[in-house]
Amino acid sequence: MAVVAAEARTVHSLQHNWLVRLFDYKPFLIFLCLLPAAGFLLVFLSYPLGLGIWLAFTDTRIGRVGHFIGFENFESLWYDRVFITSVWNTLLYTGVATFGKFALGLWLALLLNNHLPFKSLLRAIILIPWIVPTVLSAIAFWWIYDPQFSIISYVLVDVLGWRDTYIDFLGQPWPARFSLMAANIWRGIPFVAISLLAGLQTISPSLYEAAMLDGANSWQRFRHVTLPMLMPILAVVLTFSVLFTFTDFQLVYAITRGGPVNATHLMATLAFQRGIPGGQLGEGAAIAVAMIPFLVMATLFSYFGLSRRKWQQGEDND
Helix, strand or coil: HHHHHHHHHHHHHHHHHHHHHHHHHHHHHHHHHHHHHHHHHHHHHHHHHHHHHHCECCEEEEEEECCCCCCCCHHHHCHHHHHHHHHHHHHHHHHHHHHHHHHHHHHHHHHHCCCCCCCHHHHHHHHHHHCHHHHHHHHHHHCCCCCCCCCCHHHHHHHCCCCCCCCCCCCHHHHHHHHHHHHHEEEHHCCCCCCCCCCCCCCCCCHHHHHHHHCHHHHHHHHHHHHHHHHHHHHHHHHHHHHHHCCCHHEEEEEECCCCCCCCCCCHHHHHHHHHCCCHHHHHHHHHHHHHHHHHHHHHHHHHHHCHHHHHCCCCCC
8 A cells, every 4th residue: 555655646746747847848838828819819810811811712792602713803803993993092091191190290299298288188188089989070070071061161151251152071072082081180190199299208308408509400409309219109100090091991981981972982991882781792802801912011111110220319220
């Protein structure tokens, strides 16, 4: 009996030591800690993305199983005038809205970086356009752009008398496009302003003092001190802004539904319209997959921008 008990203790000790060594092994602990997050991403990110890419190469419709058709969906989109218009609209929408958000956001960040009364309250108020639900903002802008009850038309026609007729913001292609850009800029300014403000507050005041001692004016201080020091965060914020704007769906769909006559469709709204209301899941998925190269280019811009580490010291790469 004593021999059996000794052997049992020996086996238990070996198993215990094996488990201790295993959990002391750093790569195993890293794998174990990452496993839940990897599983979560696999279920909720990789699977939908893979399914969408697969659907893009099939003729799947709602209620009918599709078959693999290769690049036929992409070939038909190449000759689809509505799709070409949506691509052009998406690039124009992203470019103009991103430029507007960065110009106004940077100006606002520089303003809030100064010593102002009630500065904390102002920062909180500025965040309101960003934290308000997108659909609620879209409904507000839809009323602002209404051809009969627009406050802008009321002021221009009934108050100032600068016009004889109300403005049809959403009834014509170009006014509708610029109206959507204005709404997107209004929503995106707080994100850019607060992000850049955080970057501005990391810049040491001694750099500005040294520049002033060297006789640099305001523009020279901004160009040679502020801008180089902001480059890393500018690259990140610009990338996120481009991604958010390029994939914008809620604002556009809630205000115009892609109208008038498909003139304001973005790639995201057109993919939804073809895939869900239209029932053509394969074609809708192909439009969504066509967005991936643009998003990859934006991500690569951020990567190469962040790789320039010496921007933080205002220097160039070796």
